Amino acid sequence: RTDAYETILVDRAAAPRTALLTLNRPKALNALNLQVMREVVAAAEELDRSPDIGCIVLTGSARAFAAGADIKEMRPHGYMDMYLSDWFTAWDRLAQLRTPTVAAVSGYALGGGCELAMLCDVLLASDTAVFGQPEIKLGVIPGIGGSQRLTRAVGKAKAMELCLTGRTMDAAEAERAGLVSRIVPAEDLLAEALAVAETVAGMSLPVAMMAKEAVNRAFETTLTEGVRFERRLFHAVFAVADQKEGMGAFVEKRPPEFRHR
Numbered sequence: 640r641t642d643a644y645e646t647i648l649v650d651r652a653a654a655p656r657t658a659l660l661t662l663n664r665p666k667a668l669n670a671l672n673l674q675v676m677r678e679v680v681a682a683a684e685e686l687d688r689s690p691d692i693g694c695i696v697l698t699g700s701a702r703a704f705a706a707g708a709d710i711k712e713m714r715p716h717g718y719m720d721m722y723l724s725d726w727f728t729a730w731d732r733l734a735q736l737r738t739p740t741v742a743a744v745s746g747y748a749l750g751g752g753c754e755l756a757m758l759c760d761v762l763l764a765s766d767t768a769v770f771g772q773p774e775i776k777l778g779v780i781p782g783i784g785g786s787q788r789l790t791r792a793v794g795k796a797k798a799m800e801l802c803l804t805g806r807t808m809d810a811a812e813a814e815r816a817g818l819v820s821r822i823v824p825a826e827d828l829l830a831e832a833l834a835v836a837e838t839v840a841g842m843s844l845p846v847a848m849m850a851k852e853a854v855n856r857a858f859e860t861t862l863t864e865g866v867r868f869e870r871r872l873f874h875a876v877f878a879v880a881d882q883k884e885g886m887g888a889f890v891e892k893r894p895p896e897f898r899h900r
């Protein structure tokens with residue numbers, strides 16, 4: 640039940656066939672405690688199961704996408720309870736969603752906030768965005784995949800420097816480094832993210848899912864295996880009615896009306 644959430648807002652009407660998830664813990668700069676994790680994951684998985692949703696946008700506030708995992712909540716814990724509760728592993732489920740996701744990042748995306756943005760498929764940043772993995776300054780290391788995803792996104796040199804010094808990067812540096820796809824003026828960020836989401840949601844949903852799966856496979860495997868995986872999916876899309884519709888619409892010089900969306 641979407642109205643049962645306390646730390647996030649869920650809006651299914653922001654743009655056609657899309658859903659907007661907004662982190663809503665303003666007093667803590669959207670720090671990611673376990674409740675936020677449970678609610679984001681539950682809401683996202685429910686949307687993932689909804690056939691009428693073709694893209695999910697995740698955003699925070701103008702000041703903070705999320706200023707990291709909740710330091711006050713983590714502080715008292717010891718190894719045994721972190722291990723036995725498998726602290727933060729549920730966040731991995733966001734990367735397993737089949738529906739494409741867009742992170743719209745304004746302000747701080749630090750630590751777990753940067754990691755959460757990197758769990759999404761498309762990463763749009765406002766010109767005020769600040770990215771970093773400053774965990775080392777707290778005597779810890781990234782714990783939601785940051786050491787891996789940041790390294791794959793920006794390369795070892797920059798990832799290593801950010802993780803070892805805790806230095807942050809502004810939106811321009813993040814774009815140059817390949818972490819974000821585009822920078823948008825802060826006041827346009829949400830509209831632009833929703834426009835991207837609406838565009839994606841206007842495509843054939845199964846084909847968009849396959850495109851997402853193929854691109855994500857590049858993070859997981861060798862080039863030969865990745866190309867083989869892509870080829871299998873490429874052949875498979877010829878079994879989707881929307882291939883006939885998309886190619887037919889091109890030839891007939893009209894907009895496509897995809898059936899599966």
Ligand code: CO8
Nearest residue numbers: 666667668670706707708709710711726749750751781782
């Ligand atoms: N956790 C808890 N509370 C936070 C956090 C956080 N990460 N960030 C901000 N807050 C709170 C502040 O404590 C403050 O609360 P209060 O008013 O009660 O004191 C409120 O939000 C506002 O913050 P500030 O007053 O600090 O606001 P500023 O504008 O002065 O500063 C900053 C903003 C620079 C973002 C600053 O808040 C900051 O440095 N925050 C921490 C950033 C950080 O270190 N993030 C990494 C956290 S660790 C992590 O994410 C990954 C850990 C992985 C663990 C994995 C376990 C398995």
